Amino acid sequence: MDKVVNRWIRIIFYGVLLIVVLSILAQISDLVQLLIISALLAYVLDPVVSRMEGRGMSRTVATVLLFMVSGFMASVFAVFSMPVISSEFVDMREGFDPEKTRLLLAKIDTFIRNELSFLGLQDLSLTGSMAQTFIDYGKALFQNLRSVVSVFSSLIITPFVVFFLLKDGRQIKKGLISLVPNRYFEFFLNLIYKMDQQLGNYLRGQFLDAFIIGVLSTIALLLLDVKYALLIGTFAGFANLIPYIGPLCGAAVAVLVSLLETGDLLQVVYIALAFGIVQLIDNVFVQPNVVAKTVNLSPLVVLFVVIIGGRFFGVLGMLLSVPVTGILKVLFQEWQQTSQQYHLRYTPEASAAGQLVAARAGQQDQSDIHYIGTRRAGSN
């Protein structure tokens, strides 16, 4: 009975602790996001630095060189693409062409009134109410996206943290391992090694997949002459980090923009087809070769974590929620597998070696008593 009560007390204690930790993390969500993004980037870039080290460079030189090359590439990207993306972004933020939006909504309004009269929605005034709501919502969404992590802090702090994680990551890991008690040392070492392998494969696969989908979507949208192609393509790439929901979101944004800009239904069909082909390429060629199969998350889990991520950390939280859940799943799987290999319940006292040591310790105690006894006797 006591054991059951103790177990419940422990469960409640850990539950409360988890809630407290989560609320603290939510309070400092900007910092947590920065750390998560930096850690993910460092993880993805680590093999590149290690390979450069293999060519005879020191870790510091390799990290500096990687940063210089990345900085150069980012500058080139910024010079050529950022004006396009930022102007696309500003255009989008300003709201879509109000006249076209009004016309499209009027069309939908008329369609519902005439064709779907049985629904009893004759008093519906989409044009008035929805147009304003939609435009406001569009503005609010992108304002939130910008304010999630301020551009300044991201640009300065993230590379700084990534640099130190890359350069000193091995020492940090070694320092953390040294804190593990002797009894669990080998277990943890084995666990960390296996997690490291799984996580590395998973994260690198996810990022490479997102990058390929981003490029393919942008090319498809450029070919179809869709406005904001680069911005939507980039969004589709990032959204692809979220299975099931992500690809739909990418396609939905492209369809919506096309509808509001041109109102051409044929182009909508082409966009849907293009996204379908991109997804087909992703499922048939990219994912089987790039993404680790060990981290398959069920649609229900994906839905829940995306909602939770969005609730606590906004749009960025939604994007990061799936990789973070993937990481947690890998940690749990490896913990379970490694625990099965180790006799964690096998106390040292129960082993022959442990008994031998205990017996020796007992003998030593007795000999001490005997020694003290004889000395006392002698002294008397």
Place this chain on the structure above:
Amino acid sequence: MDSFWGNIFRNRESEEDSLYAILKRIPIFRSLKNREVRAVERILHQRDYQPGEIVFQQGNPGVGMYIIHSGNVEVIFEPTGQVLAELSDGEFFGELGLIDESPRSATVVAKSDCKLFGFFQSDLRDLIDRNPRLGVKIVMQLVSTIGERLKRSNEQVQELRSELYVLNQKEHTTELSDG
């Protein structure tokens, strides 16, 4: 103030030098250049054990080898508790754990206060990726050490077989003479 820092650095240096000397005596690292030994030193994990503390247990997956910097350990065969060997400063154990994750063949217990340095499979793999030349040198020496040990085990098996054959012959002769 100078003497304070001097003492700290002298102790640290002497500790590093003694580890360096120990590593140079171990067959796996014997053929390495000074710079390479220093590179190995950087990836070792220092662990301190009290008397009676278990370093690793028989049956658990091997993760790597340990080098004794100071202190004594006992190698114990689990089902019987028989002490197979006692190892001290400068000796090493568990090197098969560098090759694969096969279960440890014995339990190792600290007999006195021990300072051990662990060299683990994950770090060896990482080293092979980062510095293949050094990694291959270590692996070749490791293979050579294990091969040497296998040769010795084969010789012992041969000797035991011969002894068994002689014993069987003797028993057979006794049976014949009794009959």
